[in-house]
Amino acid sequence: MALLCRASAPSTLLLPPPPTPITGFSNLTCLEKCSSVVMIGAIGRRRNKLIQTRRFALVDEQDQVSFTQEENSLIEALVGTQGRGRSASPQQLTDVERAVKVLEDLKGVPDPTSSDLIEGRWQLMFTTRPGTASPIQRTFVGVDFFSVIQEVYLRSNDPRVSNIVKFSDFIGELKVEAIASIKDGKRILFQFDRAAFSFKFLPFKFPYPVPFRLLGDEAKGWLDTTYLSPSGNLRISRGNKGTTFVLQKKTEIRQKLLSAISTDKGVLEAIDELISTYKEKGIGEIELQEGEWQMLWSSQVETDSWLENAANGLMGKQIVKKNNGQIKYLVDILLGLKFSMVGTFVKSDTNTYDVTMDDAAIVAGGFGYPLELGSKFVLELLYSDDKIRITRGYNKIVFVHLRTDGTNQK
Numbered sequence: 001m002a003l004l005c006r007a008s009a010p011s012t013l014l015l016p017p018p019p020t021p022i023t024g025f026s027n028l029t030c031l032e033k034c035s036s037v038v039m040i041g042a043i044g045r046r047r048n049k050l051i052q053t054r055r056f057a058l059v060d061e062q063d064q065v066s067f068t069q070e071e072n073s074l075i076e077a078l079v080g081t082q083g084r085g086r087s088a089s090p091q092q093l094t095d096v097e098r099a100v101k102v103l104e105d106l107k108g109v110p111d112p113t114s115s116d117l118i119e120g121r122w123q124l125m126f127t128t129r130p131g132t133a134s135p136i137q138r139t140f141v142g143v144d145f146f147s148v149i150q151e152v153y154l155r156s157n158d159p160r161v162s163n164i165v166k167f168s169d170f171i172g173e174l175k176v177e178a179i180a181s182i183k184d185g186k187r188i189l190f191q192f193d194r195a196a197f198s199f200k201f202l203p204f205k206f207p208y209p210v211p212f213r214l215l216g217d218e219a220k221g222w223l224d225t226t227y228l229s230p231s232g233n234l235r236i237s238r239g240n241k242g243t244t245f246v247l248q249k250k251t252e253i254r255q256k257l258l259s260a261i262s263t264d265k266g267v268l269e270a271i272d273e274l275i276s277t278y279k280e281k282g283i284g285e286i287e288l289q290e291g292e293w294q295m296l297w298s299s300q301v302e303t304d305s306w307l308e309n310a311a312n313g314l315m316g317k318q319i320v321k322k323n324n325g326q327i328k329y330l331v332d333i334l335l336g337l338k339f340s341m342v343g344t345f346v347k348s349d350t351n352t353y354d355v356t357m358d359d360a361a362i363v364a365g366g367f368g369y370p371l372e373l374g375s376k377f378v379l380e381l382l383y384s385d386d387k388i389r390i391t392r393g394y395n396k397i398v399f400v401h402l403r404t405d406g407t408n409q410k
Contacts, residue, residue: 037129067252070106071234074099075252078125079387084148085126087091096126100236100244102225111185112225117232122150122247150247154180154188161190161223168263172199176208179218186226192219253277254388261297261400268299271382271390271398278383284382286351290322293389293401300397310339311360311373312394318401327355338363341373351381355393356360 068372077095147166175193227236278395316331318387331339343357361368383390
């Protein structure tokens with residue numbers, strides 16, 4: 001759901017194009033200045049955390065929901081994709097596109113624009129062709145810390161489709177609205193007509209500086225709904241520029257956890273919910289799966305010592321090899337330098353492993369400078385599947401890792 005239209009035909013679910021620079025503003029548009037304020041405010045409060053931790057976000061909904069087998073295949077493909085598709089790997093893109101095609105062939109609810117299920121507030125989960133927008137627009141869509149929402153209300157005296165970028169509960173949002181009409185069973189026609197920034201620190205709305213009336217046909221577009229789930233919680237749409245959008249109303253429990261991590265809000269509660277749900281299903285023993293696992297979140301705040309953080313697994317990747325019982329911490333430093341710490345693990349009890357980390361070095365190419373670092377601890381698996389792993393490890397720290405080496409490796 002790229003945000004803003006180019007000067008050519010508008011991209012569906014996009015906000016209109018930014019104006020030309022205003023004289024005396026150092027070649028920055030009003031939109032760019034407002035965007036800078038938003039980005040600085042959002043990033044400033046999280047700077048220290050973001051420097052050392054990659055974030056992956058999806059959505060934040062409160063109710064758990066079930067999906068069909070085919071829908072679950074799409075949900076699985078979406079878990080862990082960054083920037084709503086902008087930074088997805090080729091394998092992730094292939095998995096999403098395959099799952100989308102399966103659902104579109106199933107067709108879902110007939111004539112979705114005539115169904116009440118299409119009404120409501122939808123969260124953008126994934127979009128193709130995000131690069132068709134301007135740099136500022138790509139920034140909005142690609143920042144997982146921001147929520148990108150679409151509201152669809154067709155059964156009212158003033159039918160509308162609105163696109164919202166929610167910067168945070170503390171900063172505010174940008175809302176762009178369009179007059180909407182139903183063309184047929186799957187197509188919605190729209191024309192942008194008003195927009196404004198709503199900042200929490202201002203008692204008034206700041207107008208979005210676009211002359212809608214002067215844009216003519218450039219402010220118009222259409223949106224086809226190619227799949228609407230019978231539950232009304234999952235939607236696939238395609239726009240007039242060929243962009244595909246995946247949107248959800250409610251999300252499954254792992255997505256809630258990833259959303260909490262991206263906003264640093266309610267993480268422990270989301271972890272407890274996931275673990276409790278897992279235990280209620282009566283799933284048996286968990287195995288430590290091999291693969292590459294990116295550290296997303298830990299209950300331990302990073303210290304001022306970068307080396308200590310790396311040695312304690314508070315940043316970077318964890319690589320597990322089951323065939324030889326090896327575990328490795330790997331952290332990219334800069335200019336080809338990496339921190340590496342290798343150890344071994346041995347299963348000691350149900351869901352627990354004894355871990356010894358004793359081979360640390362700063363590595364550059366085929367050369368390494370050894371470091372006198374080491375630790376021994378019990379690693380307890382609290383939850384694990386092919387995508388997400390929650391553990392309690394060194395010094396009783398709780399970790400959340402996301403698998404990054406593909407979806408099919410076991």
